[in-house]
Amino acid sequence: MASSVPKRVRASSAPRPGQSTVALAVVCTLLGLPLVSACGPSTGSANGPVASAAQSGAAAPATAGSGHTTTQGGATDPAANGSASGGGTSDGGIGGNGGASWVLSAPQVAAGYPQGQPPADMVQRFNTDTRQNAARLGVSGTPVHAYYDDRADGAWIFYTGVTGSGFDPDHLHDILYQLPAVNDDGAGDRTTTSAIDAKPGPHGGRAICNTVLVHTDMLTTAVSTCSWFTPTTAAGITLVSKADGTSTKLGFTAVDVAPIMRAIRAEVEVPRQ
Secondary structure, X not given: OOOOOOOOOOOOOOOXXXXXXXXXXXXXXXXXXXXXXXXXXXOOOOOOOOOOOOOOOOOOOOOOOOOOOEEOOEEOOOOOOOOOOOOOOOOOOOOOOOOOOEEEOOOOEEOOEEEOOOOHHHHHHHXXXXXXXXXXXXXXXXXXXXXXXXXXXXXXXXXXXXEOOOOOHHHHHHHHOOOOEEEEOOOOOEEEXXXXXXXXXXXXXXXXXXXXXXXXXXXXEEEEEEEEEOOOEEEEEEEEEOOOOOOOOOOOOHHHXXXXXXXXXXXXXXXXX
8 A cells, every 4th residue: 555655645635636535545556445335325334325226326425514523434415414323313304295195306416516518537437336236225216317527526426316106215324324444454544334324304304314434544534325215206416526637535424425325315316296
């Protein structure tokens, strides 16, 4: 590994041009992890991306609010209901609009983010990891996906989901929930996986954010996916830093991704007619 590099780079530090995604890819390769779903949720743990059946998605992304905390590599969503696996709250919980029937769409612009086209190799890795993870949730229906361009933060927003019927939001949430876990390779490299409950927003249902935090002597980086579930929809949002030098961060925590998830959800999920 890069154990000869004594100084670590914090995930909140602005990277040099082209450093962030390249560095993340190097870390993932050295650790034997896929770029998105393991340097994001791992396919072998409860940390999978919002694996909707047909997602393209990886582990996955507005900037963090002030006053948040991090625990064991996971972040506490400022709008979370405070429990790791408890039910929704009146602000978008199951008790709110949980009985509504929703469908997913992919507008050209969502929450102010226009659609764009990430590099083909990034999309391929994302799609491969998604297919591997989708079976874990066991949902099927009409798939939808889009790639949105977060130009302010220099990141691609991967949005993937499926519209179906008979989904159990609590069960799907619990599949992705896990206690924080740390894997140390004994050579100074450490991977922390975690999940936190998140408020789903006014449409109700359940939401959860999964984070993989990778520490090496070279850098510290995070990849997070925030997923939401209703009886008719399952979807998620992941942010991946660009490699063109415009990225403002080496990674994105749940605190970064949860607000974007709620904002995009408000525009891509509409009532069934």
